[in-house]
Amino acid sequence: MGTGHLHARDADDLLELLRAARSEDPGPVLPWGLLEGLVRLVPCGVVLTCRLLDHRDCRTVVVQGALADGTRGVEHADARALEGPYARLRSPVTGGSRGVRALRRALASPFPRPVDGGGPARAEVVTDVPGELVVPLRSPAGPAAHLLLLRTDDEPFPDRDPSLLELARPHLVEVWAAAERRRAGIPRLTAREWEVLALAAAGLVTDEIAAALCIAVGTARKHAEHIREKCGAHSLAEAAARCLPAGSGPLPPGARDGLGPPGR
Template sequence: MSTSDLRASDLDLLMSTVAEAYRDDPGEGMPWALLLGLAELIPCDLGVCYQHHDHRACRTLLMQGVEPGGGREPVCGPEEPAPDDPFWQLWWQATCSWPQRTGNLHRVVHTGDFFPTERARRADPMSEVLPEMRYDMMLSLPAPPGEARRILFFRAEDPSFTERERQLAELIRPHVQEIWLDAERRRAGVPTLSPREWEVLSLAAAGRSYGEIAGQLYVSTGTVRKHMEHVRERLGVHSVAAAAAIAMPHAPAVRSR
């Protein structure tokens, strides 16, 4: 991906958004600072929204959005299943399910990828369900089977989303996932561990001995033992198994060696 169209100010704002999101309260879904920063990074006259859907049950688990100008919409969800709702009836044929149908969660997609003309967009049945939404851009995130998590950017008026804006969304996407994982850890009360402590805990939870971990990480066995002592102290437990049970469901991506 070329970043030739990006400005230095874009990257400064992107990294500032990431930093503010880590400092902000985790909230119920995403830290508000993340959504507010995204709305400044990619302005939208209908706002920016985080959505978490259970598409098998035809229901929204959580929706959290910011309006133009920085207003915060009330967080809603979980909703009752609504299989008769036109949105869910059209889900599997609409563009909103493209990541689930293709298995491609990495590509950021927008209206122009599917509808080359305004006439084509208006012919889409979903345009009758969401008539106020003319353009949208979707940043998909990992989710359990049967679920969908994404950040959506909405516009009612021109301009349509540009390649520069897609590049910005693609650049921030891995940070968004890590911010959400960090928020989940904080909501669950999991103490902050260093990258090396997460790495050691991950290997220990996989059944590696301290000696094997030391050889893989090129450190001494004593160093590994000290890291695990710190992990157990911070989690308030006395065994690797207990530490793993508490922390590993919220673990960040660990770099393999």
């Protein structure tokens, strides 16, 4: 999807919105300022975002919505509330029949996986339904969410809008992952610190971590010290138990599940 339809200030406005979102309260799914900014940046009637939670025998959907007039709505519901031809949610923002149909389609769509086993999952903005844009938010082995933008008149979005969202999608994944990290109380580590922590969780000692990362042993010790300080832990094992998903292995979580910052 090309960017030839974008307006002159689109990239600047998008970057400003994303920059602000990274420092905002994470919200139920995404920061509120991000949703409200998207309503203005991609003119539409409502922006919805949702995440599906699995709790043993119960599946819960968390839906967060913002209208063009500034109205907000949040709902935590049994996922079965989205089933059937007359499905509705209680919130007037998230519960209209149009929104429920869009949510049901989004949650039923599988996430494409990366073709090479690394990097963000390859998934473009979905434009199958007129007046509806769906942005899948997922990084490999990490949590997933959907962002939906709906027009109230059911008219198709102009080509500029999905192009802008496709440009924004990798950054939206970062904002979503950062929001998850803050909700879980996981500190912000550097990419190198995530690597050290993941290797320690896999059972490597300091000398082995240094060799694996081609760094000095003293540097590895300094990274370990910073990790313990940021996590409030007495050992790397304690820090790993708090911050790493079970079975994450030696790969750095910053590259695998979006909980760490991108880049180095």
